[in-house]
Amino acid sequence: xxxxxxxxxxxxxxxxxxxxxxxxxxxxxxxxxxxxxxxxxxxxxxxxxxxxxxxxxxxxxxxxxxxxxxxxxxxxxxxxxxxxxxxxxxxxxxxxxxxxxxxxxxxxxxxxxxxxxxxxxxxxxxxxxxxxxxxxxxxxxxxxxxxxxxxxxxxxxxxxxxxxxxxxxxxxxxxxxxxxxxxxxxxxxxxxxxxxxxxxxxxxxxxxxxxxxxxxxxxxxxxxxxxxxxxxxxxxxxxxxxxxxxxxxxxxxxxxxxxxxxxxxxxxxxxxxxxxxxxxxxxxxxxxxxxxxxxxxxxxxxxxxxxxxxxxxxxxxxxxxxxxxxxxxxxxxxxxxxxxxxxxxxxxxxxxxxxxxxxxxxxxxxxxxxxxxxxxxxxxxxxxxxxxxxxxxxxxxxxxxxxxxxxxxxxxxxxxxxxxxxxxxxxxxxxxxxxxxxxxxxxxxxxxxxxxxxxxxxxxxxxxxxxxxxxxxxxxxxxxxxxxxxxxxxxxxxxxxxxxxxxxxxxxxxxxxxxxxxxxxxxxxxxxxxxxxxxxxxxxxxxxxxxxxxxxxxxxxxxxxxxxxxxxxxxxxxxxxxxxxxxxxxxxxxxxxxxxxxxxxxxxxxxxxxxxxxxxxxxxxxxxxxxxxxxxxxxxxxxxxxxxxxxxxxxxxxxxxxxxxxxxxxxxxxxxxxxxxxxxxxxxxxxxxxxxxxxxxxxxxxxxxxxxxxxxxxxxxxxxxxxxxxxxxxxxxxxxxxxxxxxxxxxxxxxxxxxxxxxxxxxxxxxxxxxxxxxxxxxxxxxxxxxxxxxxxxxxxxxxxxxxxxxxxxxxxxxx
Numbered sequence: 001x002x003x004x005x006x007x008x009x010x011x012x013x014x015x016x017x018x019x020x021x022x023x024x025x026x027x028x029x030x031x032x033x034x035x036x037x038x039x040x041x042x043x044x045x046x047x048x049x050x051x052x053x054x055x056x057x058x059x060x061x062x063x064x065x066x067x068x069x070x071x072x073x074x075x076x077x078x079x080x081x082x083x084x085x086x087x088x089x090x091x092x093x094x095x096x097x098x099x100x101x102x103x104x105x106x107x108x109x110x111x112x113x114x115x116x117x118x119x120x121x122x123x124x125x126x127x128x129x130x131x132x133x134x135x136x137x138x139x140x141x142x143x144x145x146x147x148x149x150x151x152x153x154x155x156x157x158x159x160x161x162x163x164x165x166x167x168x169x170x171x172x173x174x175x176x177x178x179x180x181x182x183x184x185x186x187x188x189x190x191x192x193x194x195x196x197x198x199x200x201x202x203x204x205x206x207x208x209x210x211x212x213x214x215x216x217x218x219x220x221x222x223x224x225x226x227x228x229x230x231x232x233x234x235x236x237x238x239x240x241x242x243x244x245x246x247x248x249x250x251x252x253x254x255x256x257x258x259x260x261x262x263x264x265x266x267x268x269x270x271x272x273x274x275x276x277x278x279x280x281x282x283x284x285x286x287x288x289x290x291x292x293x294x295x296x297x298x299x300x301x302x303x304x305x306x307x308x309x310x311x312x313x314x315x316x317x318x319x320x321x322x323x324x325x326x327x328x329x330x331x332x333x334x335x336x337x338x339x340x341x342x343x344x345x346x347x348x349x350x351x352x353x354x355x356x357x358x359x360x361x362x363x364x365x366x367x368x369x370x371x372x373x374x375x376x377x378x379x380x381x382x383x384x385x386x387x388x389x390x391x392x393x394x395x396x397x398x399x400x401x402x403x404x405x406x407x408x409x410x411x412x413x414x415x416x417x418x419x420x421x422x423x424x425x426x427x428x429x430x431x432x433x434x435x436x437x438x439x440x441x442x443x444x445x446x447x448x449x450x451x452x453x454x455x456x457x458x459x460x461x462x463x464x465x466x467x468x469x470x471x472x473x474x475x476x477x478x479x480x481x482x483x484x485x486x487x488x489x490x491x492x493x494x495x496x497x498x499x500x501x502x503x504x505x506x507x508x509x510x511x512x513x514x515x516x517x518x519x520x521x522x523x524x525x526x527x528x529x530x531x532x533x534x535x536x537x538x539x540x541x542x543x544x545x546x547x548x549x550x551x552x553x554x555x556x557x558x559x560x561x562x563x564x565x566x567x568x569x570x571x572x573x574x575x576x577x578x579x580x581x582x583x584x585x586x587x588x589x590x591x592x593x594x595x596x597x598x599x600x601x602x603x604x605x606x607x608x609x610x611x612x613x614x615x616x617x618x619x620x621x622x623x624x625x626x627x628x629x630x631x632x633x634x635x636x637x638x639x640x641x642x643x644x645x646x647x648x649x650x651x652x653x654x655x656x657x658x659x660x661x662x663x664x665x666x667x668x669x670x671x672x673x674x675x676x677x678x679x680x681x682x683x684x685x686x687x688x689x690x691x692x693x694x695x696x697x698x699x700x701x702x703x704x705x706x707x708x709x710x711x712x713x714x715x716x717x718x719x720x721x722x723x724x725x726x727x728x729x730x731x732x733x734x735x736x737x738x739x740x741x742x743x744x745x746x747x748x749x750x751x752x753x754x755x756x757x758x759x760x761x762x763x764x765x766x767x768x769x770x771x772x773x774x775x776x777x778x779x780x781x782x783x784x785x786x787x788x789x790x791x792x793x794x795x796x797x798x799x800x801x802x803x804x805x806x807x808x809x810x811x812x813x814x815x816x
Contacts, residue, residue, distance in 0.1 A: 002322075014139075016408070019788075021486055021620040021632075022101050024427065026291075026314065035072075036235065040525055042560070051776075052809070053070055053811065054809075054810055054811065055811040055812070056811075057811065057812070057813050057814075058445075058813075058814050058815065058816025059088075059157045059158070059813065059814075059815070059816065060399065060815065060816065061088060061160075061163065062085050062088060062228055062632060062813060062815045062816075063081070063082055063084060063085055063094060063815065064080070064081035064085055064814075064815065064816060065081065065201060065292050065812070065813065065814045065815075066078070066079060066080040066081065066085050066086075066089055066161055066812075066813040066814075067079050067802070067810060067811065067812055067813065068089060068810070068811040068813070069797060069802060069807045069809075069810055070351060070807070070808055070810075070811070071214065071797075071806045071808060072790065072797060072806055072808055073317075073770065073778075073781075073782075073806060074769070074770035074771060074778040075317050075318060075319070075770060075795075076093050076318045076319070076734060077318070077319040077321070077324075077795075077797040077807075078090060078093065078318060078319065078320050078321065078333075078776070079321045079799055080321070080322050081322065083152075083153060083156075083322060083325075084152055084153070084156040085156070085571040085576065085813075086156075086320055086321075086322050087154075087156040087157040087160065087336040087337075088156045088157065088159055088163070089154050089160060089813060090157060090318070090320065090331065090336050090337075091156070091159065091160025091161040091162075091163075091164075091187070091336065091756075091815075092156060092160040092161065092163055092164045093155040093160075094160075094161065094316060094331070094333045095160070095161045095164035095165060095187070095316070096164050096382040097148070097316070097331035097333075097770055097771050097772055097773075098312055098316060098334075098772045099164070099165070099174055099184055099772070100174040100176040100177060100184075100717075100772060101331050101334075101772050102161070102187075102191075102334040103184055103185055104116065104176075104717055104718075105195060105198060105334060105336060105717075106191040106194045106195050106198070107185075108124075108128070108574065109133050109137075109194040109195060109201075110128065110129075110133060110134050110137075110194050111124075111125040111126070111127075111128030111134070111196060111199075111389065112125060112389075112390070113125055113127040113128075114233050114389055114390065114391040114392065114394075114397070115390050115391070115392055116180060116182065116392060117394045118391060118394060118719075119390045119391055119393070119394045122389060122391060122394075122397050123275055124275055124276055124778055125277045125389045126387075126389065126397075126415055127274065127276060127401050127410070127415075127801070128276075128385045129385075129389075129399065129400075129407055130401050130409065130410045130411075130412060130415060131201070131205075131408065131427070132343060132401075132403075132407060132408040132427075132429070132432055132583065133194065133197055133198070133201070133760060134190075134194070134201070134624070135385070135408065135432060136197045136429075136431045136432045137190050137193035137194045137195075137196075137197050137434075138190065138193075139432060139434040140193040140197065140434065140435055140436065140437075141189055141190050141193050142434055143434035143435055143436050144189070144193070144436045144438065144439070145189075146306065147439065148440075149439075149440070150436055150439045150442070151665070153336055153337075153442060154189045154192055154336065154438065155189060156336075157192065157314060157335070157336040157723075158187050158188055158189050158191075158192065158629060161187035162187050163185055165184050165186065165187065168184065173774065175455065175774060175775065176562040176718070176722070176774060178661075179722070185487050185556075188544075191334065192334055192335050192336075192438070192472070195332060195334035195335055196335060197330075197431055197439060199332070199463065199657075200437075200463045201278060201280055201431070201470040201796060202278045202307070202432070202460045202463075203278070203282055203352045203463035203465075204355070204357050204358065204359055204429075204431065204462055204463035204464065205274075205277065205278055205429070205431075205450040206278030206280045206282055206544070207275055207280065207352070207353075207354045207355060207356055207357075207543050207544040207678065208356040208357070208358045208359070208542075208544070209493075209544065209648055210271065210356075210358075210359060210360045210492065210494055210495055211231065211270040211273060211274075211360065211494065212270075212273070212493040212645065212646075212647050212648045213225075213493050213494055213647075213648070213786050214268055214269065214495045215268045215269050215643035215645070215646075215647045216228070216229065216272055216640065216643075217267070217268075217494055217645075217649065218267045218268055218269050218643065219639055219640065219642050219643065219647060220266045221267075222265065223264060223691065225677075227635045227658070227660075228650050229648075229650060229651075229654070229655065230654060231531070231540075231541075231542065232272055232531065232534065232535045232622050233545075233547050233651075233653055233654065233657060234657045234661075235547060235551060235582075235653065235657060236530060236531055236547060237530065237547075237550050237551050237554045238515075238530065238531055238532055238533050238534050238550075238804070239299040239466060239478060239480065239515060239517075239525070239526070239527045239530060239531075239532040239533070239550070240478075240495070240515045240516065240532055240533050241387070241517060241522065241525075242534050244517065244533070244536075244758065245619050246513075246533070246536060246537050246538055247513060247538075247765075248290060248393075248538060249486070249504070249509075249513070249538035249539055250487075250509075250510045250513055251486040251507045251508075251509065251614050253486050253487060253488040253491070253505075253506040253507065254488060254506065255488040255489065255490075255491070255753035256503055257286060257487040257500040258497075258502070259490070261614070263490075263494065263496060263497065263503070264490060267545075267647035267694035268495070269643050269647070270425075270495060271468035271643070271644060272411050272425075272645075273645045274410075279305070279308065279746060280286045280544045281306065281546070281736045281741070281743070281746060282306065282307055282308075282352060283306045283352045283354065283528070283529035283546055283549075283741070284305040284306050284350065284352055284527075284528070284529065285303070285304050285306070285352060285526070285527070285528045285549060285553060285572070285741070285748075286301075286302060286303040286304075286349040286350065286351045286466065286478075286526065286528075287301075287302050287468065287524060287525065287527070287553055287557060287559065287737060288300070288301045288302070288468050288470045288476045288477075288524065288525050288526075289467065289476070289523060289524045289560075289563050290474065290476045290519065290523040290524065292523040293481065293524060293557075293560065293561055293562075293563050294371075294562070294563045294564070295562045295563060295564050296757065298472075298755060298757045299472075299474065299475075299476055299756045300341075300470070300563060300568055300753065300754065300755050300756070301347040301348070301349060301468060301469075301476075301753070301754045301756070302349070302568050302571070302572060302752065302754075303340055303349025303350065303351070303354075303468065303750070303751075303752045304572055304741075304748035304749075304751045304752070305340065305349075305350065305713065305748070305749050305750055306736075306741045306746065306748055306749065307353065307714075307748055307749040308351070308746050308749075309715075309745050309746060309749060309767055310714065310715060310716070310717050310768070311714055311715065311716050311717070311725060311726065311768050311769075311774075311779065311780055312333075312717070312768055312769070312771070312772035312779070313749060313750075313766050313767065313768035313769075314332065314749055315330035315331070315332070315339075315340075315527065315750050315766050315768075316330065316332070316333050316339070316770065317329070317330050317331075317764070317766070317770065317794075318330075318331055319796060319797060320445065321336075321797075321799070322621075324446075325343065325445060325446045326344055326633055326796070327341055327342070327343040327345055327445040327446075327792055328341050328342060328343070328796050329341015329342060329372070329752070329764075330750050330752075330764075330766070331426070331623055333772075335438060336438065336442075337441035337442055337635065338445050339441055339444075339447055340752060341752060342754045342760055342762060343445060343446070343447070343472060345447070345448045346444075346447050346448065346449070346453060346470065346471045346472070347468065347469070347470050347471075347754035347756060347757075347760075347762075348444055348453065348467055348468060348469050348470075349468045349752065350465045350466065350467055351465065351468075351470070351527045351528065351529060352463065352464070352465060352466070352529055353464030353465055353466055353468040353480050353481075353482055353532070353543070354529045354530075354543040354545050354546065355464040355480075355482060355484055355491055355528075355541060355542075356422060356493075356541075356542040356543045356544075357429065357430040357431075357463075357482065357493040358427055358428070358429040358430070358431075358482060359406075359427065359428050359429075359485075359491075359496070359505075360410075360425045360426070360427055360495045360497060360794075361404075361406045361426045361427075361428065361496050361497070361498030361503065361504075362423060362424070362496070362497055362498050362499075362783060363402075363404055363409060363412075363423055363424040363425065363426050363494055363498045363499075364405075364424075364498075364499055365382075365402075365412075365424055366379050368413065369426070370382060370384070370400070370402040370412065370545070371384065371402075373402070373404055373406055374499050375404070375499065375500060375501075375807055376500045376501055377500070380404075380405070382404055382614035383401060383402070383403040383404040383779060384400060384401070384403075385400070385401045385402075385408075385740075386398070386400055387398075387399040387400070387401060388631065390625065399414070399415070404426045404498070405501070405504070406426040406428040406498060406504065407426055407427050407428045407429060407432055408426065408427060408597065409424050409425065409426045410425055410426070410427050411423075411424065411425040412424035412425075413758035414530075415586070425495065425775050426454075426498060428504070428505065429462075430461055430462040430482070430483045430484075430485070431461075431462040431463075433461060433462070433471055433483060435459070435460075435461040435462065435483070436459065437461060437462070439459070439462050440456050440457055440459060440460040443455065443456030443517050444456045444457070444638040448471075449471055449473060449475070450469065450471060450475045450477060450518070451767075452469075452480070453467070453469045453477070454477075457479055457481045458481070458511050458799065460481050460482065460733060461482060461483035462482060463482065464480060464482025464484060465480075465482065466478055466479070466480050466481075466527040466532070467479050467480075467481055468525065470526065470754070470756055470762075471756065472756045472758070475518065475519060476518070476519060476520075476524075476525055477514040477516065477517065477518040477519070477525070477651065478516060478517055478527060478548065479515075480514050480515040480516065480527075480532045481511075481514055482514070483504040483508055484508060484509045484510055484514065484539075484541065485509070486505070486506060486507045486508055486509045486539060487505070487539065487540045487541075487542070488506075488540065489540045490540065491503070492541065493542055504808065507537055512683070513539075515532040515533045515537065521556055522558070524557045524558075526553045526554060526557060527550070528549035528550040528553055528739075529545060529546040529549065529552035530545050530546060530547050530549070530551075531543070531545040531547075531762065532766075546651075546736075546737065547651070547653045547737075548576075548578050548579040548652075548653055548737040548738070549737060549738065549739055549741065551578050552574065552576060552578040552738070552739050553571070553739060555578065556571055557571075564677075565753055565755050565763065568753045569753060569789070569791060571739065572739065572740065572748070572749055572753070572789075573617045573739075573740050573789040574612075574615070574714045574739040574740055575613045575614045575618075575733050575734055575738060575739075575740055576612060576613060576737070576739070577613070577614050577621065577624075577735070577737075577738055578610050579652055579653060579656060579737050580612050580621075580628075580736075581612055581623055582656050582660065582798070583624075583628060583652075583656045584607065584610070584612070584624060586656065586659050586660060586689075587624075587627060587628070587631070587684055588604075588607075588608065589608070590680050590681045590685075591604065591681070591684045591685050591688060592681050592682070592684075592685045593637075594687060595685050595689075596685060596689060596692075597689050597692060597694070597728075599692040599693065599696050600688045600689050600692040601693055603623045603627075603688065604688065606619050606620050606623055607620050607623050607624055607627070607729060610623075611735075614705075614706055614707075614709025614733045614734055614735050614738050614740075615706070615733040615770065616705060616706055616732055616733040617669075617705050617706070617707065617733075618706045618733065619704050619705055619706070620634070620706065621706040621708045621733070621735075622695070622704055622705065622709045623695060623697070624706075624708075626688055626691045626694065626695060627688050627691055628652065629691075630687035630688070630691040631655075631683065631684055631687040631692055632649065632650075632652070632655055633687075634669075634671070634678075634683045634686065634687050635655065635668055635669055635683065636649060636650065636655075636668060638671045638673050639668055639672070639673050644673060652737065653737075659680070666680070668684055673686055706733055707730075707731050707732060708729075710735075710743065710744050711728065711729055711744060712729070712730040712731075712732045712742055712743075712744060712745070712747075713726060713727065713728040713729065713730065713744060713745050714726060714727045714730070714745065714767055714768065714780075714783065716774070722774075725774040725779075727780055730783070730787050731787055732787055733762065734747065743790065747767075748767075748786075749766055749767070750764065750765075750766040751763075751764060751765050751766070751786070751791065752764040760796065761793075762793070762794040762796070763783055763791035763792065763793055763794060764791060764792060764794050765785050765786045765790065765791050765792055766782055766786065767782060767783050767786040767787070768780055768782055768783065769781045769782050769783070
């Protein structure tokens, strides 16, 4: 029973919020009498084990009868007579179990976090508005509403959400609203668009490094920069198999005549950084094996998207069924459709493309009013957008955002701008373009074959994604899909001049030329956020790619035959550190053991005996990672710290490759801040000696084992604001560059395996629970299963199985 733990947690949390008033501002957020009221307060959110979800409900917006069957894991199986009722019910169920999450995430997306968190969130809200999040959502709604089917589906979903909100009694309001003395807000189609744009930011805004790369170029120069931040790593195993013949580029962009002097040769620094830049490790794994490699001849598709782990989860599991469609998988609370899943004919999954689709342009304004800017030889009028930021416990904040031919001006004299000479930076981002990403999933939910899949994804624009596919007919495929600028070599890596159109995007890569593969002879396809193609691809495609996981997946799948679902489960949970497989020999080659201190000698022996597995009990993984981090700091910090903010660290893979080639090729080993000339042997030895003292402390604390060292945790959405609603100290290994990519609070947010036999066999799990209510036993009941690397068999219910014992509650809906 979760009632007593919930009450205890709520009382503790209330005390913390009261005592610390952080991050909620200077005033107590809730009237305590109301919060503690037995009739309406938090007590009402503690669900007893016998909670009854059965219901018989009537709504005027429904067209027919429908039923929602909730199984023993609180997974809803929604059966409706038509699509509009289906998505009405999806909206209703999302709101019933995840309302606060939906409300919080879309307010944050729009730049309204200050209404909840107070003054501490004002700069975050300014950045969201200056990034053009609402502007992007408005453009998406315009595009969506051009299509009558899209309009009908999104509108039905919105009506379902609002039907639940309007039915809420005060006692039923989620506990977070009671803690924050807040109320739910009406849903709208633009709020769904905002949610999808927040996903676009999470998955595409973190994959460009224009500002920090501009700083790095000023330190290293363009030629050295290309080696330290390479576009094509030595060890790349691309998504599209090597040897694939690509067509000649359909668009050939022209480099400006001034590029060498004003762009590549310019030594400039950008003393500014985004406040809320997404985690570059927001990635994923997916792969598919053809029947030629499986034991029974049926394809198997696997997917595990890597995102920030949270309670409640970003995902919500469900089944959506009508007489013409039947789909199962995970959805995004706040949006209709299944995002990752399978139907009776196909399965699909996604990983992040890591492609750069956002560029910065330097703008010259006429004066401080920012009403006019210099463009193509004359002063052009800027479009001015006035922003009003309401602040809980504080005064309303006003901001003015100028929109240019490129897009909104994110940084200028009035916002977060230590830039010299009152400079201003505008952004162009494909998420601003009118698009209808949601409808891709409407079509995928109904796809029957490869042609349907290819048609469904071709209009998906931002964020770029790797859509993996398998069908019961035996086809397997992968497409990297998005709206990608066609760039000249080097375009968009650094901040570009914006006084004319010569540095602007000249077009987009034709959709048919996006990297893709179908039915390869080798019998499998995979993506793990690596660069999609080798150097023979005819377009320049910068991004923040991650190499090691792809290397590992490729290695294991290449050697496997007679593959089963169990094999795929083991592979998703694999802890092998392929980067360490290359890096440890380098460390051992150059370390001078005679100069190691006593503690360091003990730790190097552990590394020598290490099996390269990053399991939670591994001490070798902890020592190796600390040693490698210490070495990277010794090599790079003296150089990259020359700018503030610092330039980005080169990828671990890049540092390893530079050292593996020839130590003499890495001139940055020498610390420019010391009179000595450092050698690689000296730096490697010193790195272990330095970190040994910290490792002694960790060992004394009982934290030398990898799982205890990194302390895997899943936090409530408000993190520090609601610490009692978190799960900490999970016994999980892995790391961001390992197949099982668990870091401190980031990792596989949904694991799915689909075996496309005649009656689909599927398994899945995510680290949370279906309910967003911390007082429910369904709040975090999947976590322990996920930690153990186990799965639930996914039950695709038939309408005839309404009396099955797995059904625990039935919600009946009708028109009325």
